[in-house]
Amino acid sequence: MRKPDGKIVLLGDMNVGKTSLLQRYMERRFPDTVSTVGGAFYLKQWRSFNISIWDTAGREQFHGLGSMYCRGAAAIILTYDVNNPQSLFELEDRFLGLTETANNDCLFAIVGNKVDLTTERGPEGGEKDQASGKTGSCVSSKVPKQVHPEDAMALYKKILKYKMLDEREMPGAEQMCFETSAKTGHNVDLLFETLFDLVVPMITRQKAEESSPIVDITICKAPKQTRSGCCA
Amino acid sequence: MSGNVVPSPCSTTCLCGFLDPPFKLRLQTLHLQKVVTANLKIESLNWGAFQQEHFMPDYAVDMMNIKAFTLVSAVERELLMGDRDHISIECVECCGRNLYVGTNDCFIYHFLLEEKAMPTGTATFIATKQLHRHLGFKKPVNELCAASALNRLLVLCDNSITLVNMLNLEPVPSGARIKGATTFAVNENPVNGDPFCVEVCIISVKRRTVQMFLVYEDRVQIVKEVSTTEQPLAVAVDGYFLCLALTTQYIILNYSTGFSQDLFPYCSEEKPPIVKRIGRQEFLLAGPGGLGMFATVAGISQRAPVHWSENVIGAAVCFPYVIALDDEFITVHSMLDQQQKQTLPFKEGHILQDFEGRVIVATSKGVYILVPLPLEKQIQDLLANRRVEEALVLAKGARRNIPKEKFQVMYRRILQQAGFIQFAQLQFLEAKELFRSSQLDVRELISLYPFLLPTSSSFTRSHPPLHEYADLNQLTQGDQEKMAKCKRFLMSYLNEIRSTEVANGYKEDIDTALLKLYAEADHDSLLDLLVTENSCLLTDSAAWLEKHKKYFALGLLYHYNKQDASAVQLWVNIVNGDIQDSTRSDLYEYIVDFLTYCLDQELVWTHADWLLQKSQEVGVQVFTKRPLDEQQQTSFNPDDIISCLKKYPKALVKYLEHLVIDRRLQKEEYHTHLALLYLEEVLRQRAPTGGKDVEATETQAKLRRLLQKSDLYRVHLLKEKIQGAGLPMESAILHGKLGEHEKALHILVHEMGDFSAAEDYCLWSSEGQDAACRQRLFHTLLAMYLRAGPSAHDLTVAAVDLLNHHAREFDATQVLQLLPDTWSVQLLCPFLTGAMRDSIHARRTTQVALGLAKSENLIYMYDKMKLKGSAIWLSEKKLCQLCQNPFGEPVFVRYPNGGLVHTHCAASRHTNPSSPSPGTRT
């Protein structure tokens, strides 16, 4: 088995569309999903690296597995459903705690899925218009968006604070908050590929550190020690 | 097992074969309830389409499963307990052929297992009892573990681990034992280097304590005791890592460092934990919701979990499968894709364990073995069901379980089979990759296409076959579109590999097949193939090209096979319309070009007349455009060509031009011949109009140029021909050639009144001669102008112009004497200025030359002075270099190297060559 070089984990309440997002990206389709049991993962070759992407089960029953899945993660995708405000709250309430085991410099992305069901258009709505136009019959069933991008961005900033990560050193909220549709494919490639591009330098840096006996003190960031004490 | 639940698709089709479609339909519905509704709606539709779309789901049901194991009995109930019902099996151990069973009444049984292969391919086992022994307690035997290197069996009974002899089951005389253990695990990845020692981890009866022991043949030694945060319930070991099931969670504990890492929580009250080492640094754990979770010693998961039922009681691993036992079934999941592969009904099982690859299950009354089907068989089954992905995953996974050479052969074959499956589904990209990576003998693929392999090919398909198809017709069931797709694929595939290593040895087969495909598809690349290096077989390819009326290409093929005559004849036939092939609209030009570069003179002569009849101008190129180097070696004789071209005047002119102008052949006949031909043409063109002042035609210009430039033609002959033809210019040129410049200029000036022509004449006819000659001509012309006197006004003007334009061609002093006094300076200003300039220029250049010569002279003088210049002191100490005597007089000879000698010595040296040279002395 090829050993992955880096790990990305999808977290979020059940039914927000984690499995669908992954399948849309990896298999370019939107099939009916069955509720994920336990977890599943894909290997994605990106440049010369193998990145494993873990899909987790949102069900309460499997909650305990989350920490283990997140262990050593380079990036975590926190997923909610834009039509379900509760799913956003859950991210903070239930899922954020699971990310303690991730790498210290772990990246966070916040993803509002199922935008195809809303009437409101994001600023980059043009492309989405076309896509949803094809599925014309859905138009009548559309509802106003329940969760707005600003809410997600607020959460993102909050996470950086919790994690005591320097806002100036982490990618900005605009870059890391996405609104997607696994159904139309809107922003799905952008989401994953943005993350890959951010993760790859982290992997290279990590590899260099492993192979070189000299520790570069400029790379090791301060928050390491203070963090666990604060959130324990 | 699955086969009994859902009939295999094969048996269904076999049955169907005898029935009419409507019956088939009903038969199907019996098997598969799901399709019933669909069937009713579809009944009126085309049967073939129905079969394709709706037969498959039936298939798919069966596709969920694979037969990876068969369950066979190992120890029958009678052998163990006879009719004593209260006895039950507590634990088993298997080590090589030794099978041990521990019972609830404190007995250990020892059996020898003998494996027997059945004709059906599955194995059976016969166990023969060796002996049994009572341990002397009233407690059940909880756990057994063999340490074959020590010849010991570790027996856990009554919270104590005793060591007994593996063969006679006698306790070790030392009585060594580990006390206070509730369960134990042997480290299969030991850290201690001693081969006669096993590492054992126990969960102690002491609360929240685990202990590590080293167990030798007849002694035990505690190594470490570690306490845990909660009560441990189960343990597995790998190296320094303990994987522990505590009361509420699983952890990894490094017993050497004491570092512990949480894995995930679970609830031991709901169900007992499972902790199972599955390989280097990796464990399998029973997780929430019936999950089989994988975790490494680093505390991360590198495989997705498998999904068991909620009440799994045991798990084992037999690569690449994870096997789980619950109270009703044994389930088999693949570790490679996490899918459930097989389900075997098995009631009341309570033990499932693997021992060095052998999987044993037991109820309380009997012991069974799960015999794995050979991986190769499993893979073949998957391929038979077109489950390519799974088959490949399984094959790849089997790499480390099969010897390398055997694996490579097997894997290659599997890839090829998989390739054909993908191919049959028109998944060409995948197929290509599989063919490529498995280095498929490409003829296997070509042979699917009827008639593509050359008749001479010695190829036979591999046996057993790589696929089930006779040919493409069968594979596509006659679907033309699919057929075309397959052909396109083969085209691109062959084209890609033909120059790679894969093609070695079969180049003929590949190129011939490619040619056939191209020809059939009317593909442009056909020509590219034939004009570049190729290995197309002549007879096969020729027949095929002819069949598809690719005559032009056929010609190329002939040419490639050095049969140029056939090639050209074929092309000529196309141009003549005898056969049809519109590949090239410029085929005639192509043939000309071809023959131009053709070394075979015979062939050129054969077609020369045909070519010239088609077009004299183009046809003659076979002679005029031949590459030069060739002309020197096997050259055509120009006279042969000229006589051939007699019938083709235009061609002849072109050829002579080629000889005279391009090749500059200095042969009188050619020049004269060409001049005469030009002249004839000029005369013919002039005939109808008869007018004198017709503008010079192109031919006339050519004629004049030839007459001017060439010195080889027979001037008198031409003069004769021109006589009275009214070609004054030409006669002038001819006069000039004879040196009769007066006459020539007279014609130009007085007959034609063409002054500029007269000027030109002076220039060209003095070309290549000395300046005096040119001057003479100009003076002659000037004299001619002036002779006419002032009354001939235009001649006067011409004279002035001549002087002004060509000032430098005249000797000014001479001219000035010739000119009438009446001419103003104004009139001759340009001439005079020019003459002045020239004169001054000449003077100045001379002065410069003079100056330069002087300074050069000076340099030489300086050198000379330097050589002579330095003073020489003569004293009595200086000796003559020749005679070694001092100088008596102030007279001496000095050599250029500075040596001094007496004058007389120098003189005698010249007469006496044996005396040493002064030069060498210094």
Ligand SMILES: Nc1nc2c(ncn2[C@@H]2O[C@H](COP(=O)(O)OP(=O)(O)O)[C@@H](O)[C@H]2O)c(=O)[nH]1
């Ligand atoms: N309309 C719409 N439905 C979606 C989208 N993504 C997922 N779904 C549906 O939401 C349900 C749950 O999706 P799933 O991927 O299983 O969610 P998970 O539990 O987070 O893995 C499924 O019925 C999907 O078809 C989306 O972008 N748009």
Ligand SMILES: [Mg+2]
């Ligand atoms: Mg899911």
